Amino acid sequence: MAQFKWKQIGFACAFVGALWACGGNSPDTPAPTPTNPADQASSDRKAMLTNIADNIIVPSYANFKTKFDLMLTKSDAFAVKPDKASLTDFRQAWVDAYTEWQKVELFDVGPAEQNTLRNFFNIYPTDVTGIEAYVTAGTGAFDVPASYPKQGFPALDYFINGLGTTDDAIVARYTTAADAAKRLAYLKRLTTQMNTQFSSVYTAWTTGGYRDTFINCTALNAGCSTSKLVNGYVLNYERYLRSGKFGIPSGAMSNGTVSPDKVEAYYKKDLALTLAKTAHQATVDFFNGKGVKTGQEGPSLKTYLNSLGAKDSSTGASLVDIINKQFEAVNQQLTTLKPNLSDEIKTNDAAVVLVYTQMQKAVRMLKVDMTTVMSITITYTDNDGD
Amino acid sequence: MLAYFRKTTSAAPLAVFRLLFGLMLFGSIVRFWSRGWIEELYIKPRYFFPFYGFDFVHPLGSYTYVLFAVCGLSALLVAIGLFYRVAIVSLFVSFTYIELIDKSTYLNHYYFTSMVCLLLIFLPANTYFSVDAFRRRTLLAGQIPAWCIDSLKLFVALLYVFAGLAKLNSDWLLNAMPLRIWLPAHNDLPVVGFLFNDHRIPYAFSWFGCLYDLSIPFLLWNRPTRPWAYVAVIVFHGLTALLFPIGMFPYVMILTALIFFSANFHLAVIRQISNWLSIPTTFLLAHRAYTYQPIIANLIRVVFVVFFIIQLLFPFRYLLYPGELFWTEQGYRFSWRVMLMEKAGYAQFTVKDNLGHRTIVNNTEFLTPLQEKMMSTQPDMLLQYAHLLRDYYAQHGYHNPEVYVDSYVALNGRLGKPLISPDINLASEQESFAPKTWITSFDDKIYGF
Numbered sequence: 001m002a003q004f005k006w007k008q009i010g011f012a013c014a015f016v017g018a019l020w021a022c023g024g025n026s027p028d029t030p031a032p033t034p035t036n037p038a039d040q041a042s043s044d045r046k047a048m049l050t051n052i053a054d055n056i057i058v059p060s061y062a063n064f065k066t067k068f069d070l071m072l073t074k075s076d077a078f079a080v081k082p083d084k085a086s087l088t089d090f091r092q093a094w095v096d097a098y099t100e101w102q103k104v105e106l107f108d109v110g111p112a113e114q115n116t117l118r119n120f121f122n123i124y125p126t127d128v129t130g131i132e133a134y135v136t137a138g139t140g141a142f143d144v145p146a147s148y149p150k151q152g153f154p155a156l157d158y159f160i161n162g163l164g165t166t167d168d169a170i171v172a173r174y175t176t177a178a179d180a181a182k183r184l185a186y187l188k189r190l191t192t193q194m195n196t197q198f199s200s201v202y203t204a205w206t207t208g209g210y211r212d213t214f215i216n217c218t219a220l221n222a223g224c225s226t227s228k229l230v231n232g233y234v235l236n237y238e239r240y241l242r243s244g245k246f247g248i249p250s251g252a253m254s255n256g257t258v259s260p261d262k263v264e265a266y267y268k269k270d271l272a273l274t275l276a277k278t279a280h281q282a283t284v285d286f287f288n289g290k291g292v293k294t295g296q297e298g299p300s301l302k303t304y305l306n307s308l309g310a311k312d313s314s315t316g317a318s319l320v321d322i323i324n325k326q327f328e329a330v331n332q333q334l335t336t337l338k339p340n341l342s343d344e345i346k347t348n349d350a351a352v353v354l355v356y357t358q359m360q361k362a363v364r365m366l367k368v369d370m371t372t373v374m375s376i377t378i379t380y381t382d383n384d385g386d
Numbered sequence: 387m388l389a390y391f392r393k394t395t396s397a398a399p400l401a402v403f404r405l406l407f408g409l410m411l412f413g414s415i416v417r418f419w420s421r422g423w424i425e426e427l428y429i430k431p432r433y434f435f436p437f438y439g440f441d442f443v444h445p446l447g448s449y450t451y452v453l454f455a456v457c458g459l460s461a462l463l464v465a466i467g468l469f470y471r472v473a474i475v476s477l478f479v480s481f482t483y484i485e486l487i488d489k490s491t492y493l494n495h496y497y498f499t500s501m502v503c504l505l506l507i508f509l510p511a512n513t514y515f516s517v518d519a520f521r522r523r524t525l526l527a528g529q530i531p532a533w534c535i536d537s538l539k540l541f542v543a544l545l546y547v548f549a550g551l552a553k554l555n556s557d558w559l560l561n562a563m564p565l566r567i568w569l570p571a572h573n574d575l576p577v578v579g580f581l582f583n584d585h586r587i588p589y590a591f592s593w594f595g596c597l598y599d600l601s602i603p604f605l606l607w608n609r610p611t612r613p614w615a616y617v618a619v620i621v622f623h624g625l626t627a628l629l630f631p632i633g634m635f636p637y638v639m640i641l642t643a644l645i646f647f648s649a650n651f652h653l654a655v656i657r658q659i660s661n662w663l664s665i666p667t668t669f670l671l672a673h674r675a676y677t678y679q680p681i682i683a684n685l686i687r688v689v690f691v692v693f694f695i696i697q698l699l700f701p702f703r704y705l706l707y708p709g710e711l712f713w714t715e716q717g718y719r720f721s722w723r724v725m726l727m728e729k730a731g732y733a734q735f736t737v738k739d740n741l742g743h744r745t746i747v748n749n750t751e752f753l754t755p756l757q758e759k760m761m762s763t764q765p766d767m768l769l770q771y772a773h774l775l776r777d778y779y780a781q782h783g784y785h786n787p788e789v790y791v792d793s794y795v796a797l798n799g800r801l802g803k804p805l806i807s808p809d810i811n812l813a814s815e816q817e818s819f820a821p822k823t824w825i826t827s828f829d830d831k832i833y834g835f
Contacts, residue, residue: 046575313800313830377759
């Protein structure tokens, strides 16, 4: 390689540079929407992750912790003195905590993803036979997949709403029934397990340093925050909102046969719709970056998509508007339903299926249109591409 | 023409190419193995997507490891030039077999590797600086027919030119797609990150990439421009390695481009290696010219001419199909179309029969995430999967199951739309080379190649 001289290297660099410059200045190509400074700032993923961590995820977890801790107190009070009054208190605290849970279930990232938090909090329909077997045995594994439907809010639902037709009948199961002590012991196991699982997630975010890890992992590859967050968000919308709350119970997804017993909070009867509405609103607010405490919107998926200029090239409508419009269509459909979703499925299933159909449209937009312009692989693998 | 076929040249470039190519393939196999991808891609999946006409290719279960071991060992033997003929045939067969198992793993540079192995079967790459020649000095030859090296150069040139031609389309040049989507993903890189927020940068990369592909073979072939063309090779492929998850491809191309360098350059490389290994210099002085037996020579020329005619025509087969190539992907593979599309999709299948059975398929029960991702945007894979579902449900109580798909695909930043007509029963559609009428129309125009 005798002819390889510095002069030529310099020349080569100049040539490469020149090509670069030519390409860069090709003014005859129609430029996309000019990027203004504000837009550039919003394509800053660190700012987005910081807003999401500090104004959405951590405060949401804190709000949930308040309601959840109260429920634990009421549960313990009920265990000490099971009667109608303590049952009513416990039940109300359970309703509040379950509703608040809907605002954190979608953060399937970091510690919640590692701990598979959802598995210990909200897998339904609950497994009554399995629970009774565990109660009788007085023991049983709590960390295997088969045990997920035997714990969490759905198991509590069965324990405080499903053990009898009246409150007196329910209280009797904890006082005069032969296995009352065992039942109380299982109740304690349930709340302890939930507390352990949630605490480890909450501490990781607040004092464990995960918040900093989260906002500093700004790359877009499968291992970093944005990709995990969006993957978890879309998965939650598709599998747990669309399928879990509507698609499966309404029969839209399986054989057309309805399963009114597969709704969330089945034994409480009048709560399922509230839970679904809360969960849906949380996903909408998350998309728009709405701060939990302030109600102000900050850097979010919305601002990020806008900074990328994501729009329908044929109509010019921005993708953000299209998605928000679809969220609104889902909300509209939700308002047509009555609180007892189980009854709605029995008597008015077509309306429930329509929720599923509207959500399905939103799933496509989130899963395909949003992720493709963000350059996020939705079902991620680390294999080579070309 | 005949005079050209009689021309001889130094065997050194081919020897160095054989060495580097073999080592690189060996390295690729080791990398693939160590990342657990054999398990991930060829053992764990329950179903596979063989290529049309190659349905007899099956994964070998845990023996797939043996297949990879054979492939790796063959690559190593090719590199050092030991039992060359057997090794290169075994390398071609094992490597190609692996690549034929599942379409989901198709990459253009695997196809490139397969084709180079095929060419190498017919080339005298072991006559110089090889263990074979060291053991059997009668084989040793310092000169080989010039067309042997030129054919490799031609093949590399074809790859680049076709890759460049494929970039001459309106999405790439006028909309900077898909780079406009991919580059902002790197706006958090230190120092240069902010550049990727600039909307001119994707245009610069697109135009430079296109010019590079179209011109680089000629700049490498032409002696005065060669050194700085090679600098461009390193810069270009280095950048792509940095920015995109494309594995070994950049390094394969950086080393392959050395084939264009002069005999003196390669002799210098060989002398240097010999110094390190204390190989006697007498082994390097070989003046004999390798000649094929006349009959074999004629046969090989015919094979090569046919090979290159096919290679020249194959990328244009898409012209035989109606519709937009990027949308239908009929004639997309095996055509050096690299990094041209950001295509994402979603496919939800419904299986039903006339007995009232009906179910919505959960794809994760059948496919790996990679397979699902690939299947949801490629019509031939959608059809294969539909047939797989048809057969599965037929065995599970469905009577003549019908399979429908609710598909949604976004291409190069356009909003998504159905790729397959939702009212088509895919269970009764047949795979063939004929145009697939059940693919929806693209309703947009991408101009150019």
